[in-house]
Amino acid sequence: MLSIKTEYNIPRECFNDVIGLMKETNPAGNLIPSDLYRTKKLVSKLGLTATKIDCCINGCMLYYKDDAAEVTCHICNAPRFKQNSGKQRRPKKDVPYSRLFYLPIIPRLSDSYASMSSAGHMRWHKEKIKKMMFFLIHQMLKHENILIECILHFLLNPAT
Numbered sequence: 070m071l072s073i074k075t076e077y078n079i080p081r082e083c084f085n086d087v088i089g090l091m092k093e094t095n096p097a098g099n100l101i102p103s104d105l106y107r108t109k110k111l112v113s114k115l116g117l118t119a120t121k122i123d124c125c126i127n128g129c130m131l132y133y134k135d136d137a138a139e140v141t142c143h144i145c146n147a148p149r150f151k152q153n154s155g156k157q158r159r160p161k162k163d164v165p166y167s168r169l170f171y172l173p174i175i176p177r178l179s180d181s182y183a184s185m186s187s188a189g190h191m192r193w194h195k196e197k198i199k200k201m202m203f204f205l206i207h208q209m210l211k212h213e214n215i216l217i218e219c220i221l222h223f224l225l226n227p228a229t
């Protein structure tokens with residue numbers, strides 16, 4: 070549900086209405102979260118936290134590691150943050166023009182192996198390759214035996 074929200078840029082209120090409807094229409098006592106806040110809280114327990122990294126609006130660079138404190142792009146000199154209007158009573162938090170969400174691959178892979186439904190898919194390649202190799206070796210030996218029998222037959226009966 071969260072990936073659909075992100076993919077179609079669904080507003081928070083719409084997400085809350087849809088997931089609220091899902092919760093109401095399912096049998097009482099279901100574990101469906103009632104809103105976006107509770108959904109994100111539930112997902113965060115899975116350990117799939119994203120790292121937010123600011124990036125240049127033109128895609129030139131990331132404000133990451135050594136460049137985390139920079140406020141302008143090294144390549145195109147574009148500003149990192151949007152201008153504050155200055156009308157607010159308290160200073161607003163800096164809002165970057167562009168930001169990416171990085172999901173580290175190791176926790177995602179370990180979660181895929183931990184899940185009973187996806188663990189078989191994760192091992193498929195290794196297990197199938199082994200079975201395929203046995204099948205191919207068996208077929209090669211089988212054909213090799215036929216070939217040897219043909220050669221022996223030809224050598225023993227050159228007239229045929």
Ligand SMILES: [Zn+2]
Binds near residue numbers: 130
């Ligand atoms: Zn740039």
